[in-house]
Amino acid sequence: MDERRAEPDRRIGGSGSPVTLFGEFTITGNRKVRCSVSLTERDLLIQRFASAPVGRNKVVLSLKDCIGCRAYRTDDSADTAAYFSAYFYPLKRRWMSSGVSRQRVEHCFRLAALQDPGANLEEAEKWARAVRERSGRQRYPRDGVSMSELPRPCRMMLLVNPQSGKGQALTLYNNHIQRQLNEAGIQHTLVITERQNHARELMREADLSQWDALVIMSGDGLLYEVINGLLERPDWEEAVQIPLGILPGGSGNALAASVHHYSGASPVYSEELLVSCGFLLCKGLVSHMDLVSIHLSSSPRLFSFLSLAWGFVADVDIESEKYRHAGAARFTVGTLVRLASLRIYKGKLAYLPAAADRNGEEGLRKNMTLHCNNQASSLSPASLLCHQGGDTPCENTLHNYCHSNNSLKVRKAENTPSRSAIKSLPGPPDSVLLPLDQPLPSSWVVVQEEDFVLVLAMHQSHLAEDLLAAPEATVDDGIIHLFYVRAGISRSALLRLFLAMEKGAHLATNCQHLVYAKVQALRLEPYSPKGIITVDGEVVEYGPVQAEVHRGLSRLITG
Structure with missing residues (x-):
């Protein structure tokens, strides 16, 4: 990496935003490929120096699609280099389809300009921090919706019903959600529900001060238990304000489809819906949600x-x-x-x-x-x-x-x-x-x-x-x-x-x-x-x- 090689004509990104950070790195996995990387307030721009087909040597990634970035060193003590990886989920056209869905893109860069491993890591951390901060400031327009943000770092309780849908919720968690949450730097504790009303009982007694959000990966019935458990607590006024997240793990997945719809994206289904909801969860923006009280003749009120x-x-x-x-x-x-x-x-x-x-x-x-x-x-x-x-x-x-x-x-x-x-x-x-x-x-x-x-x-x-x-x-x-x-x-x-x-x-x-x-x-x-x-x-x-x-x-x- 050599920031001194930055030139005036590199100070404007593809979005027209001024470049706030510039460097030259090699691509992890192929040290022969060098590239320049420019960070603006809205984009990460990657320009490869190696020969490549026209149109493929430059990549512009919107920070709106970025969920995280981390810096690290390898276990090889002889390698003085440091690395930073950025994780994006841009909308891409599906193969053999006219629709679009979010697809994972990872870019990993190697920094070895200095002989001091600590100095290289410090520089990588500066880049990772800058990417996270700028991606955190990006917002998709949501007319008329008042939104807040989850704190960073964030602590989530993730409740999974292993029996929901086709019984694949845990497999889907292992294949998609665990990686997404780790990429976003979100700490989470996995709780596997064991029976009907298990989640409702947990919510009545849980120490909610340990968590910044409660996330449900199941069909819609598990969230029904969570909400009613929260509203049965003596401190329900405070408890009901804890942000709730939904990840599709059932057959119908109505709320997950609604959340995806509210984001303005085109319809997706199955695992593509899961990836989309995981992305939205990692972005961490919170809206208010209506609840409806239900009165029956002899049963307690429900929500x-x-x-x-x-x-x-x-x-x-x-x-x-x-x-x-x-x-x-x-x-x-x-x-x-x-x-x-x-x-x-x-x-x-x-x-x-x-x-x-x-x-x-x-x-x-x-x-x-x-x-x-x-x-x-x-x-x-x-x-x-x-x-x-x-x-x-x-x-x-x-x-x-x-x-x-x-x-x-x-x-x-x-x-x-x-x-x-x-x-x-x-x-x-x-x-x-x-x-x-x-x-x-x-x-x-x-x-x-x-x-x-x-x-x-x-x-x-x-x-x-x-x-x-x-x-x-x-x-x-x-x-x-x-x-x-x-x-x-x-x-x-x-x-x-x-x-x-x-x-x-x-x-x-x-x-x-x-x-x-x-x-x-x-x-x-x-x-x-x-x-x-x-x-x-x-x-x-x-x-x-x-x-x-x-x-x-x-x-x-x-x-």
């Missing part, structure tokens, strides 16, 4: 981050448990069974329009396409055949929330809690909900007793990796996105709603049986004697239920 479902969506998710051995295909089988004998659910629905929409009820009840899946997941158009009338073969992968023993038993209803009892429950008080046995105020919109195919309340954009159910949703908009489908819809029309939802196009269709409203609170009273209600994919007591959104109550790492 939801994703969805509330009754009807078709809930039935498919839970009834397909018997096909768990088939992996994600369990939802395909469950959907076929339920479509073949489409059920009608009798009940009463009411809601309080969101504040911004209360002066125009017509604007609230837009006809939109809804996908009926509160736990929705993968739909493959190529494998979906739509037949008018009869059975409709379709592939529809619904959310896997990692619940190992969903119980359909309904506890006998007890007396509905009074208003004072509601206020005394753990967590923040509800501002607009009355006890379930009291009539609703006149400001609520009441959907007269109707026959429904499904009712679905969404708090995030996605129902699954490839189901964009609420395209207008953001992580902290203070809105419950309420969809319901009236009876009378044909199997083929219901299937078309699923298909349109893959790209969020259901909002532009003209389905006369679908209603969509932005609401602050809702109340559902099922009249059908049997049925399933799910919250974030978990079965809850069947019967009257009501919900209210609490804007920005928790915090989510969204990058």
Whole structure:
């Protein structure tokens, strides 16, 4: 390395930013290849001196895509050189595809200008520190979203459910996430959950002062446990502020897909989604996230981050448990069974329009396409055949929330809690909900007793990796996105709603049986004697239920 060789024409990078650090190094692994490296406020520019095809001897890497940089020496005591490696995850076009995804790029440089090993290491550390500092100042634009940063160094508790999805969460952690966190210099402790509600119990008792963030690698059900465990603590007001991270390890991965969507990137799936969420986690930017309080007749109040479902969506998710051995295909089988004998659910629905929409009820009840899946997941158009009338073969992968023993038993209803009892429950008080046995105020919109195919309340954009159910949703908009489908819809029309939802196009269709409203609170009273209600994919007591959104109550790492 020789900083004295810097020349005036090298002081402007490819982005137009002034060069703040310049040096010449060899490439690790091939000491014959020398290059100049320029660091600006926005980019790392690498210019190779060795002969190379035109256009390939210069590389410009955006620091927005950098998650870390480290300096080190080798174990060879005879080698006086020092090294620094920078880790980038730029968006690149996928092979044989028109889409783009984040792909790992590592650049490693050797410094041997001085005979003193300590001096070489000091210089390498100066470079590594400068790259980290400048990459930490980069931001992707996020209109209207207030964000904060995780501290550096950061201490994370990483909870993994080894049984979620196809049972590959630990393998995915070993193949991708462990390396990403190490590259970003993030200290983390791996906690493997052993049973249902294990994470909920841990959160009630954990010393949260040891951690800067809690990260969940699983389906959405593990985060449901974590959030409710935090809100059951005596110090819930402080506990609920600890940043939460999500890494897809299940089948549906709705919140992970939502986080990726909020970043503005094009859709990705499977391990590409995992790499993207790992990148966003390492960038460490934190947004507020809405939570929704859920009241049931006799159960303690619950908190939801994703969805509330009754009807078709809930039935498919839970009834397909018997096909768990088939992996994600369990939802395909469950959907076929339920479509073949489409059920009608009798009940009463009411809601309080969101504040911004209360002066125009017509604007609230837009006809939109809804996908009926509160736990929705993968739909493959190529494998979906739509037949008018009869059975409709379709592939529809619904959310896997990692619940190992969903119980359909309904506890006998007890007396509905009074208003004072509601206020005394753990967590923040509800501002607009009355006890379930009291009539609703006149400001609520009441959907007269109707026959429904499904009712679905969404708090995030996605129902699954490839189901964009609420395209207008953001992580902290203070809105419950309420969809319901009236009876009378044909199997083929219901299937078309699923298909349109893959790209969020259901909002532009003209389905006369679908209603969509932005609401602050809702109340559902099922009249059908049997049925399933799910919250974030978990079965809850069947019967009257009501919900209210609490804007920005928790915090989510969204990058």
